[in-house]
Amino acid sequence: MTETRVGLIEFGKAIHDSVTVPGLGELPGGQVSIGRATRGARARLLRADRVVADNLRLGIMVRKKFFSSDVEPVTEAGFLKDVFVATGRRDLGKGDALELYTDDAVGPDLSRREGVASVLAPSFDELTGFHAQVQVRDGVLRSGALCSVARSGQPVRVLGLFGPAGPLESLAAGQVGTVLLGFQCDTPPFPGDALTAFALPETSERRDGTAAVHGVTDLGNGSVVAAVEVPEGRRGTFTVGVSVRVLRPIGTTFNERYTVLAAGLPVLSLARDGIAVGASAGSRVFTVGLGTRDLRQNDMLEAYVPDALAPPPSPLVDVNTASGPSLATLGLSPPQVASALELRRRQGGFPDVEAFGVELGMQPHEIVRLRGRATASRVDSPETGIRQLDI
Template identity: 75%
Template sequence: MTEVRVGLIEFGKALNDSVALPGLGELPGGQVSIGRAVRGARARLLRGDRILADNLRLGIMVRKKFFSSDVEPVTDAGFLKDVFVAVGRHDLVKGDALELYTDDVVGPDLSRRESVSQVVAPGYDQVTGFHAQVVVRDGVLRFGSLVSLSRGGQPMRVLGLFGPAGVLEELPAGQQGTVLLGFQCDVAPMAGDGLTAFEEPSHDHLERREGVAVVHGLNDLGNGTVVAAVEVPEGRGSLFTVGTRARVLRPNGTTFNERSTVVGSDLRILSLARDGVAVRTNGGTRTFTVGLAFRDLRQNDTIEAYVPADLVPLAPPPLPAPAAVLLDVNSASGPELARVLSPEQVTKALELRQRQGGFPDVEAFGVAIGLQPHEIVRLRKQATAGRVTFRETGVRQLDI
């Protein structure tokens, strides 16, 4: 099964910003604004139009009891419900969102090992799920690290890291501490299990979401390209540009259990048009047409335009060559004049300049030192005549 988006949690919309769990600290609160929140689902962290992190897991999810400050664990939260979650991040703020999804085909990159630990004593709590006392054998185990158990199961996030003195950010080799895994575990940890942590590339962001549009009409051109009439939903990004990457999502379910399956990805926007006129970008308009090489496109599908962080940007146009510095025949030294004149011409130029104070223009200079007409034309591209006061008349050269 490919990626299926099952829900969206938006932070800052819940009645309470956070709740405190003993021993764990504050859990941020959000509201399920699309679909459902299912404990254990994979998640992406969205901030504005950027995806800051992927392969997070909804490891702990609780809600407040009615008319009480106490909390209770939940496995599923429906549309418009408030929940408090742990995903292995300290930096969730108002305006952030967690895009929840499942994907049995594409998983995280587990090629770079960062640390290896051994489970000494596993444990379980009804509210916070699985935890394990571990000893780090090699490397450094960190809060938020992507980890997996040696006996299998899906990769998980370190939701909490604790030592004798309290909360830790990292646990170096040779040290013992407690790792909180929550309800991510497909396989319950056992004494003797290995817990491997993996290094992830450092990125400012992973992807920029440019625009979203819903298909309302289709025209198959018969050459593998489909032109779709689309409309941008209220409150969604609306920038579409020819050449930008796109994916197609197919909605299913109901308002209270909305889901979308990614049925096409890594496509390219081949064409755009507004009012029948081809354009390079939709210019922020809400209705236009999009051309894609995806013949399975259907009415009510959603087209999502995006730019991966690792996409090499188009090279900017070359800068114009800097203007050549012209030689001033009224102030240049002998060696400088020698770059464009013969030794005899340099000697004559210096003598004439000393005698009369300078030359009114390059043409007069060329004639005075005996240059041929074609040589004067060439010299005009290399030289200029600065302002001077002529000794014979005392009249200053005018800038005309």
């Protein structure tokens, strides 16, 4: 394996949920709870017990200046530091986490091309990095898309897509817009460069928890029995047959990192108090049988269910067609649900999720959290008078 876990950013733990960056809008804020956060790192989005997105990038990372509402760019943030990030996802909110990692040998699947755009006019600023005015030549370019850029090394994420009236979800063939790339590029884009976008499969991996190895007994047949404990404050339910990763710690407590030594190891056996069980639920201390001999004290075991076996994520709630109970699953109060239904009846619907949130009087960080849980089917509605600034 070539992956090294270098840090974890947890959202909902920072002093401020979000910060406004001029010309860019709201950036969600999180706290570095493990290791360090380095601008440009690859990331996975963890939501509850699932990995819901992979191959994200910390394309922009800022922090608030001391005794000021202004922000400044930062290239690295250590343990327990608050940061505000742009990753290519606009729906980061309380309870989410970004698992940061490096992997120079294994990259994303770039076999399914979705669109190609030409760079017309690149630009740069110290706070938000590289921008580029582009024209789509073929296919479609989406906000959040994974792209390759001529002369640049690692694939990059489209951190934002903008038109004359503000943020866009996509650009079709022939359309012109501005792409925000941040600080992901090894070399700056030049006029005439191609920006190629790729379609990625949805990631849906369930994480069942972690356990620390306290002792290992080699059975002499290529397998071991490990005495493990679920760390305080973490969860961990292991089941016979579930897949396990072996993570080996490197670095110090305040710069904690893990190398992924192995993955896909099935749990061969489980026991609590010397009695064989099918699952470890309800117990923090138990033993695990694994088909490997490369296991040491202080290694971490991570139980997971691969993509193909994990149930699909919940569908997005369409704010223009959903019933009252469905709208309530978005965290709306009963008065907000009633107001949403009445507004929808009067005006025929909402042009987008942002307008839905604004008309219900939601705060900016609450609207950001809606983006990954709700959608708005196309409607013919009057102008709301709301305008977002272009970069």
